[in-house]
Amino acid sequence: MANPDLTHPRPQLVRDGWTDLCGEWRFAFDDDDRGLRERWWTSAEAFDRAITVPYPPESKASGVHETGYHPVLWYRRTFEAAAVEGRRTLLHFGAVDYRAKVWVNGVPVGDHEGGQTPFALDVTDALDPAQPEQVLVVRAEDQPLDVSQPRGKQDWLPEPHAIWYHRTSGIWQPVWTETVAELHVSEVRWTPEIGDARVRMALQLSGVPAGPVTVRVVLRLGEEVLSHQTVQVRDNASEHDIAVPALRNGQYRQRLLWSPESPTLIDAEVTLLDDGTMVDEVSSYLGLRSAEVADGRFLLNGRPYFLRLVLGQGYWPQSHLTAPDDAALKREAELIKELGFNGVRVHQKVEDPRFLSWCDRLGVLVWGEMANAYEYSVPAVERLTREWLDVVRRDVSHPCVVTWVPLNESWGVPDIAERADQQHFATALYHLTKAIDPSRPVISNDGWEHTESDIWGVHDYSPTEAGLRERYGDADAVHRTLHERWPGRHRVLLGDPVNAGQPVVLTEFGGLSYTPSAGEKWFGYGTVESADELRDRLGELIGALLDSPEVAGFCYTQLTDTEQERNGLLTENREPKLPLDVVHEILTRPARAVPTEMVDAQRSRARARIR
Numbered sequence: 001m002a003n004p005d006l007t008h009p010r011p012q013l014v015r016d017g018w019t020d021l022c023g024e025w026r027f028a029f030d031d032d033d034r035g036l037r038e039r040w041w042t043s044a045e046a047f048d049r050a051i052t053v054p055y056p057p058e059s060k061a062s063g064v065h066e067t068g069y070h071p072v073l074w075y076r077r078t079f080e081a082a083a084v085e086g087r088r089t090l091l092h093f094g095a096v097d098y099r100a101k102v103w104v105n106g107v108p109v110g111d112h113e114g115g116q117t118p119f120a121l122d123v124t125d126a127l128d129p130a131q132p133e134q135v136l137v138v139r140a141e142d143q144p145l146d147v148s149q150p151r152g153k154q155d156w157l158p159e160p161h162a163i164w165y166h167r168t169s170g171i172w173q174p175v176w177t178e179t180v181a182e183l184h185v186s187e188v189r190w191t192p193e194i195g196d197a198r199v200r201m202a203l204q205l206s207g208v209p210a211g212p213v214t215v216r217v218v219l220r221l222g223e224e225v226l227s228h229q230t231v232q233v234r235d236n237a238s239e240h241d242i243a244v245p246a247l248r249n250g251q252y253r254q255r256l257l258w259s260p261e262s263p264t265l266i267d268a269e270v271t272l273l274d275d276g277t278m279v280d281e282v283s284s285y286l287g288l289r290s291a292e293v294a295d296g297r298f299l300l301n302g303r304p305y306f307l308r309l310v311l312g313q314g315y316w317p318q319s320h321l322t323a324p325d326d327a328a329l330k331r332e333a334e335l336i337k338e339l340g341f342n343g344v345r346v347h348q349k350v351e352d353p354r355f356l357s358w359c360d361r362l363g364v365l366v367w368g369e370m371a372n373a374y375e376y377s378v379p380a381v382e383r384l385t386r387e388w389l390d391v392v393r394r395d396v397s398h399p400c401v402v403t404w405v406p407l408n409e410s411w412g413v414p415d416i417a418e419r420a421d422q423q424h425f426a427t428a429l430y431h432l433t434k435a436i437d438p439s440r441p442v443i444s445n446d447g448w449e450h451t452e453s454d455i456w457g458v459h460d461y462s463p464t465e466a467g468l469r470e471r472y473g474d475a476d477a478v479h480r481t482l483h484e485r486w487p488g489r490h491r492v493l494l495g496d497p498v499n500a501g502q503p504v505v506l507t508e509f510g511g512l513s514y515t516p517s518a519g520e521k522w523f524g525y526g527t528v529e530s531a532d533e534l535r536d537r538l539g540e541l542i543g544a545l546l547d548s549p550e551v552a553g554f555c556y557t558q559l560t561d562t563e564q565e566r567n568g569l570l571t572e573n574r575e576p577k578l579p580l581d582v583v584h585e586i587l588t589r590p591a592r593a594v595p596t597e598m599v600d601a602q603r604s605r606a607r608a609r610i611r
Contacts, residue, residue: 007326007354008354009092009094009173009174009176009353009354010092010118010353011285011353011354011357012188012284012285012353012357012397012398013185013187013188013282013283013284014282014283014284015178015180015280015281015282015283017178017179018176018177018178019079019080019176019177019178020174020175020176021053021077021079021136021174021175021176021177022052022053022054022174022175022176023052023053024050024051024052024053024077025050025051025052025053025075025076025077026044026047026049026050026051026075026076026077027047027048027049027050027051027057027064027073027074027075027076028040028046028047028048028049028073028074029057029066029070029072029073029074030046030072030073030074030139031069031070031071031072033071033072035072035074035139036139040074040137040139041103041106041108041137041139042106044076046074047074047076049064050063051063051064051075053075053077053171053175054094054171054172054173054174054175054322055172055319055320055322056097056167056168056169056170056171056172056319056320056321056322057070057073057169057170058166058167058168058169058320059166059168059318059319059320059322060317060318060319061318061319061322061324062319067158067159067166067167068158069144069145069158070169071141071142071143071144072139072140072141073139073140073141073142073169073170074137074138074139074140075136075137075138075139075140075170075171076135076136076137076138077135077136078133078134078135078136079133079134079136079177080132080133080134081123081127081134081177081179082127082129082132083124083127083129084179086181086182087124087179087180087181087182088122088124088179088180088181088182088184088206089122089123089124089127089177089178089179090120090121090122090123090177090178090179090180091104091109091120091121091122091123091136091175091177092118092119092120092174092175092176092177092178093112093118093119093120093171093173093175094118094172094173094174094175094352094353095115095116095117095118095171095172095173095350096112096115096119096138096140096170096171096172096173097115097116097140097142097168097169097170097172098113098114098115098140098141098142098143098149098151098169099111099112099113099140099141099142100112100113100119100138100139100140100141101138101139102121102136102137102138102139103126103135103136103137103138104123104126104127104134104135104136104137105126105127105128105131105134105135106135107125107126109121109122109123109126113383113386114150114383114386114387114390115142115149115150115151115371115387116150116152116349116350116370116371116387116391117350117387117390117391117394118173118394120186123177138171140169140170140171142167142169142170144156144167144169147373147374147375148373148374148375148377148379148380148383149373149383150370150371150372150373150383150384150387151371151372151373151374152348152349152371152372153165153313153315153347153348153349153371154166154167154168154321154371155167156374160563160564161564162523162564163523163565165313165315165320165562165563166320166563167320168320168321168322172320172321172322173322173352180206180280181272181279181280182206182207182279183205183206183207183209183213183272183274183279183280184205184206184272184279184280185203185204185205185206185270185272185280185282186204186205186206187202187203187204187393188201188202188203188204188268188270188282188284188397189201189202189393189396189397190202190268190284190286190397191396191397191437191439192286192287192288192289192290192399192439193241194247194253194257194288194289194290194301197243197244197245197246197247197248198241198242198243198244198247199219199227199241199242199244199286199288200239200240200241200242201217201239201240201241201242201270202237202238202239203215203233203237203238203239203240203270204236204237205233205235205236205237205272206236207236208235208236209233209234209235209236209274211234212232212233212234213232213233213234213272213273213274213279214230214231214232214233214272214273214274214276215230215231215232215233215240215270215271215272215273216228216229216230216269216270216271216273217229217230217231217240217242217268217269217270217271218268218269218271219242219244219266219267219268219286220266220267220268220269221256221264221266221267226244226245226246226256226266227242227243227244227245229242229243244256244288247288256288257288257289257301258287258288258289258360258363258399259289259300259301259305259363260337260342260343260363260364260365261363262363263287263360263361263362263363263399264287264288265285265286265287265360265361265399266285266286266287266288267283267284267285268283268284268285268286269281269282269283269284270282270284284397285360286397286399287360287398287399287400288399289301289399290302290439291402291403291439291440291441292440292441293441293454293455293501293502293503294501295501296501296502296503296504296550296552297501297503297552298402298441298455298503298505298552298553300365300402304552306552306553306591307342307343307365307505307552307553307554307555308340308341308342308343308553308554308587308588309341309342309343309344309345309365309367309507309553309554309555309556310336310339310341310343310344310345310555310556310558310559310569311344311345311347311508311555311556311557311558311559312332312336312344312345312346312347312558312559312560313347313348313349313558313559313560313562313565314332314346314347314349314351314352314355315349315560315562315563315572316328316572317563317572317573321349323352323354323355326354329352329354329355329358330358330362331574332355332358332559332574333355333358333359333362333364334362335559335570335574335580336364336559337362337363337364338580338584339559339569339576339580339583339584339587340583340584340585340586340587340588341364341556341587342363342364342365343364343365343366343367343402344359344364344365344366344367344559345366345367345369345405345507345555346366346367346368346369347369347408347558348369348370348371348372348408348411349369349371350368350369350370350371350391350394350395351366351368353394353395353398356395356398356400356401357398359398359400360398360399360400363400364400365400365402366398366400366401366402367401367402367403367404367405367507367555368391368392368395368401368403368404368405369404369405369406369408369446370384370387370388370391370405370406370407372384372407372408372411372412373411373412374411374412375412375414376412376413376414376415376419376421376422376425380412381425384406384412384429385428385429385432388406388429388432388433389432389433389436392404392433392436392437393436396436396437401440402440402441403440403441403442403443403454403455404433404437404440404441404442404443405442405443405446405457406426406429406430406433406442406443406444407426407429407444407445407446408445408446408447409445409446409447409448409459410445410447410448410449410490413425413426413445413449416445416449416451416494417449417490417491417494423451423494423495426444426445426449426451426452427444427451427452429444430442430443430444430451430452430453431452441454441455442454443455443457446459446507447459447488447507447508448486448488448489448490448491448492449490449491449492449493449494450492450493450494450497451494451495451497452497453497453502454500454502455502455503455504455505455552456482456492456493456502456503456504456505457505457506457507458481458482458487458492458504458505458506458507459487459488459506459507459508459509460487460488460506460508460509461488461508461509461510461511461525461526461557462487462509462541463525463526464540465540465541465543465544468506468509468541468544468545469544469547469548471485471487472504472506472544472545472548472550472551473544473547473548473550474548474549474550475549475550477550478504478548478550478551482504503552503553504550504551504552505551505552505553505554505555506545506551506553506554506555507554507555508555508557509541509545509554509555509556509557510525510526510538510541510542510556510557510567511524511525511526511557511558511567512524512525512526512527512528512534512537512538512541512567513525513526513527513528513566513567513568514527514528514529514534514566514577515527515528515529516566521564522564522566523564523565523566524565524566524567525557525567531577531578534577534578535578535582535586538578538583538586539586542554542556542586542587542589543586543589546589546590546591547591548591549591556569560572560574569583
């Protein structure tokens with residue numbers, strides 16, 4: 001993308017004239033839940049302190065920094081907006097954890113449930129034309145002990161323990177307004193179909209047009225027009241095939257394809273015209289690439305691609321799950337590349353769209369993962385399913401996102417090995433995800449206890465090189481690991497899954513940290529005593545996987561120290577524990593060449609047993 005506006009909270013659907021509402025708001029805790037009875041949305045008296053939005057009140061950056069149990073939060077601020085005939089004012093929230101109710105000038109304008117996903121409200125009819133400033137009030141409810149809420153790694157205990165962190169409650173992503181036409185583009189999604197030399201565009205309008213309207217789509221690579229197409233639209237939801245003739249030229253195609261080594265982005269302009277008059281115009285972008293699996297390998301643009309991922313928690317000590325600023329999101333993606341990784345598995349968090357856009361631009365593969373609940377119940381199933389589908393819909397157009405992970409390590413399905421209902425849930429999430437996005441691999445339950453998955457992700461924190469070589473050194477070893485041994489506390493595959501060429505990827509391993517000092521709050525896996533030992537052990541573990549002809553990639557735990565988890569390659573302040581070039585050299589060593597006939601024979605024996 002030539003000039004991406006990566007400060008915009010929604011970089012793939014940008015229009016001029018948005019107004020940032022982040023900054024200082026008035027704030028109040030409502031521990032006794034009196035606000036609704038006392039109608040706090042009608043008065044400023046209850047708001048007794050200030051908070052800096054979008055930082056959660058548990059964080060230092062918010063100015064509140066109270067980490068105890070506060071299940072109900074209230075926010076208040078004024079903003080400028082004027083009612084204009086034929087125009088609508090939309091109020092956007094990037095994310096509010098977990099449940100939000102919103103008023104403007106005392107008028108209820110909407111609510112939302114789901115702590116990881118965005119929502120927009122049309123507040124036009126609540127605006128007071130007699131007032132230069134409008135009053136916005138938000139009530140957020142985030143029950144800290146409700147483990148049926150999708151919460152990821154937010155702790156339910158008063159203080160962080162084991163692998164869980166301080167909570168991130170209330171508003172934790174940007175808030176902004178924009179003015180739009182009565183009929184406008186509310187959503188656009190892109191799916192490249194490279195072999196057919198086209199892009200599928202899914203378009204959502206704000207309503208059903210009174211009559212046919214025209215949508216003009218222009219795709220550009222820099223100044224070069226790749227496609228200019230006009231379609232007629234009669235409904236609020238439609239799909240269109242946008243031809244990209246240049247993709248038919250095999251030599252030219254390589255110049256257009258997106259990859260970490262060549263993150264080419266295509267600018268898109270979508271213009272809505274009614275009877276020849278432009279009523280809306282949005283800027284977007286897309287990447288032309290395919291992501292699939294076959295013959296035990298992950299394929300990027302139809303070719304085997306070895307995954308060198310790192311586990312990213314997306315957590316900062318001063319601001320928790322909210323990035324400190326736009327620059328921090330960019331720097332996170334840069335550090336991943338500088339360390340030598342080609343991707344990141346965003347763990348138990350739905351990441352800020354601006355981070356995904358930096359990954360699009362800089363060339364960082366992303367595994368998109370849902371924040372999980374911790375119990376299995378009907379409400380938990382309903383909540384996670386609804387929110388996960390919104391996540392996929394939001395992020396489906398990012399070329400960097402190459403795999404979907406709705407569940408991790410049986411979180412929320414603790415008895416999946418024995419209970420058919422929990423197995424059905426994991427399998428249903430797999431199929432639901434494929435139903436709305438068949439263009440990417442999906443993992444039902446990463447780490448172990450897979451029901452149906454396109455990639456067999458394994459979590460194995462073997463502290464030694466010998467242990468990894470024993471379990472993944474050849475096809476026979478991998479077969480034993482998948483079907484007979486348990487590298488963790490659970491078996492990897494449930495039932496008798498069909499071998500359809502799923503690649504084996506160690507989606508968590510390593511976790512090396514320095515030996516903690518006496519009394520230090522610490523959680524980790526293997527420990528080392530010095531930087532030299534960290535370098536050597538890191539090289540040994542990664543080398544064992546690079547030498548295996550059966551492993552299609554890995555995800556190292558983890559990018560940064562996070563709270564008491566001290567196993568990052570970087571400190572929590574993003575300072576490297578080893579020189580970046582040292583880690584880069586270890587990670588980018590090519591895999592050892594293995595005779596083709598040996599690999600084929602091993603795979604044949606393993607597949608024969610699986611059949």
